[in-house]
Amino acid sequence: MYESDTAAEIYDLLYQDRKDYAAEAARVTGIIRERKPDASSLLDVACGTGIHLAAFAKLHDRVAGLELSESMAARAAQRLSGVPLHLGDMRDFDLGESFDAVVCMFSSIGYLSGVADLEAAVLAMSRHLAEDGVLAIEPWYFPDTFIPGYVSTHALKVGDQGIARVAHSTREGDVTRMEIHYLLADSAEGIQHRSEVDRLTLFSRAEYETAYRKAGLAVEYVETGNGTPGFFVGVRD
Template identity: 35%
Template sequence: MFDNSAEIYDALYSFKNYKHEADTIRQYLNRLNPNVTSLLDVACGTGKHIEYLTDYFTIDGIDLNERFIQTAQKRNSSSNFWCVDMTSFQLNKKYDVVMCLFSSIAYVKTLIRVKESIDQFKRHLSDTGIIIIEPWYTPDTWEPGFVSVLNSETESHKISRMSHAARDGDISILNFEYLVGSIHGIEHKKERHELGLFKHEELIDVFEATGMKVEYDSEGISGRGLYILSFLKEEDNSV
């Protein structure tokens, strides 16, 4: 995904307030565990959240897009980045927090692969670690046929993205078409993104099946909601 738009990704999402979201993440972590020192950002994109968190934590990132990883590394020279799959990565490191934001968990498409991802996240957690996940739309909130337009520009380019929403069973589909204009002309690009549609109860069941305690905030850091997973304590298992 984003293979045809990686170079314009930051321009397209320049409206997104990464600093505010990073500050909100810090507030969550201070409440949950003020001793957090290390984070892993799963599906880190171009490293914009990391840019605002690196002064407070040791933080690394993974993503499937090699160009995102290259951009993130240039932006955050003190962090480590790997181009790997969230369902099967092995870093031989542990972190106090593993976070997966901007609905990226939905790109794994199925609940089976969600569980595989959470199992991997858990393997990379310290003994008192926390997992933070920002979800995608649920099946009953997705609107097939919805059309949106997003316009942005940089010093050298003007960009317009039109998207059309579709659905195939429990898969949401975003058909993106881009017009990218510069002094060299106008370039037309296309992308198709597929993301799983998961019910709230289904995600809770999957998360709990990994042996984690689940907390849900319907607002989260950007209005998409937020799941917070932590290790069960002995009293959580008591009858």
């Protein structure tokens, strides 16, 4: 879905209408500074088009982003002049620098395909922490909280464009199969249809916690309420 400029633009328009990125960045920064009050640098892993990262940049002296998708990273670069943005895979990246905080937002971790990938990603992120740094990961649903058959809808109009998104989620073992359809109406181009199937792993709480401990981090799960996934938060043990 996100391997083109048009798809990245649709993503931006939809989710800026659905999410309060600034409030989420402020909440996570608060969680980080409860554990490291002087935290001033942050790496956003799977930063997407950089909307969270732009908010984090207002709260930290130094920020950087890591993104796998070239089109998403290109859009982030347009949004974030002067912010270092790195193309890379969260499972095996090495930037050669450390940060007071490393975050992975918007359940991006769920796109990993198994426990080995989860543990590799948490280890790679932990290697980029300063000695007393904080790792905060927003999980996908857990096996016991996923709702089979869940339907979500969203629509908006921006200028001469209208966008509608519908999604239906089912469970295949410990994987969510999310089928998503988009309708894009444009005054010049007419109506276009896009669809995708996303698969996100339903890791258990224990699997997240084990990944943190294997990376040498003491871990806790912080609930954030209002139907949000919460955060796994770790510091060097």
